[in-house]
Amino acid sequence: MADEVPSLAESKLTALVVDDNFVNQTMHHKLLDRLGIKNDVVCNGQEAVDVHCSGRNYDLILMDMEMPILNGIQATKRLREMGIESKIAGVTTRANEGDKKEFMEAGLNDFQEKPLTISKLLSILHRLDFHVQTYTMGSIADAANKEVNGTASEKRPAVIFVLGGPGSGKGTQCAYIVDHFGYTHLSAGDLLRAEIKSGSENGTMIQNMIKEGKIVPSEVTIKLLQKAIQENGNDKFLIDGFPRNEENRAAFEKVTGIEPKFVLFFDCPEEEMERRLLGRNQGREDDNIETIRKRFKVFLESSLPVIQYYEAKGKVRKIHAAKPIEDVFQEVKAVFSPEAEKVKRKQ
Ligand SMILES: Nc1ncnc2c1ncn2[C@@H]1O[C@H](COP(=O)(O)OP(=O)(O)O)[C@@H](O)[C@H]1O
Ligand SMILES: Nc1ccn([C@H]2C[C@H](O)[C@@H](COP(=O)(O)OP(=O)(O)O)O2)c(=O)n1
Incomplete structure (x- = not known):
């Protein structure tokens, strides 16, 4: 098990966090970091589109729904129109069924309710078939949880x-x-x-x-x-x-x-x-x-x-x-x- 943690840190996956809420940005960034997934953070859907226009590409995009300028639904649609094939997971708070459906139809591959946790992130990765094939999801979850539990027992x-x-x-x-x-x-x-x-x-x-x-x-x-x-x-x-x-x-x-x-x-x-x-x-x-x-x-x-x-x-x-x-x-x-x-x- 001890060997598996450094290997996670060598993951080649990249991700983009799109969220206007500072706390969510920090949390999602840290969770991805913990799994060794290099990630950038932008503050709204327009910035997500801009960053792709500048030629950047990511394996995974964690997309909030309600954001100023361009919301998650509009941004997802725009990215798909631009031919972006990244896996996009919608991550939102208390979305009603209608919003969720519209968000999915805009081009999402997956959907999770906030708050995002290490286990929810792992299940997104699992469902989207990301390449963690040398390890079972169980061992990754164990490693990640160990790390989370380690810090949680010290934190108040x-x-x-x-x-x-x-x-x-x-x-x-x-x-x-x-x-x-x-x-x-x-x-x-x-x-x-x-x-x-x-x-x-x-x-x-x-x-x-x-x-x-x-x-x-x-x-x-x-x-x-x-x-x-x-x-x-x-x-x-x-x-x-x-x-x-x-x-x-x-x-x-x-x-x-x-x-x-x-x-x-x-x-x-x-x-x-x-x-x-x-x-x-x-x-x-x-x-x-x-x-x-x-x-x-x-x-x-x-x-x-x-x-x-x-x-x-x-x-x-x-x-x-x-x-x-x-x-x-x-x-x-x-x-x-x-x-x-x-x-x-x-x-
Ligand atoms: N100030 C309010 N005035 C009228 N309806 C409210 C108010 N606050 C909540 N509600 C409604 O009352 C119901 C119960 O609220 P909820 O927040 O679920 O209560 P609790 O969590 O205390 O059980 C919900 O349908 C909610 O939309
Ligand atoms: N600390 C708690 C909280 C809720 N429960 C159980 C018993 C409660 O009647 C139900 C529903 O609680 P919840 O907080 O969701 O809803 P209400 O405040 O009753 O609207 O859950 C419990 O057993 N112990």
């Missing part, structure tokens, strides 16, 4: 817990915070739902607990969160929907040694949350009135005490969440404003 990422009742708007606001302040969003609920989909041995247990509105044992959720943190190049995370009870809170602190910088608490009346959940329309098994009522009860009995715990430590930043999305974000922004706004809002 900054963590903000994002709490609030079901439907209070946690996920919605997290997407805005990611966009403006460069955090990586980790939703405990999304990680658990992905674990069900992956067919893992815990899948059925998790599915049954979510259907009942119950909280999954900490051990399972913490493992998923730890893995997501370790696999990610970023060093600041929004952990959404966790800790949901005292057991979650104490176990996370014990296992990771991480204390949150602060807790962002979305305070919203039940009637409003109920209305939003019934209209959420994401096909979630737990967004039915019976399970919603159970989730509200669990929130009051188990999650509010966690918020009170952090309140006593002066760590809670309460947001009035029963307002329109933009107004809620104004309040959120004020909490983050001491930090430099690193990423300009996408147009």
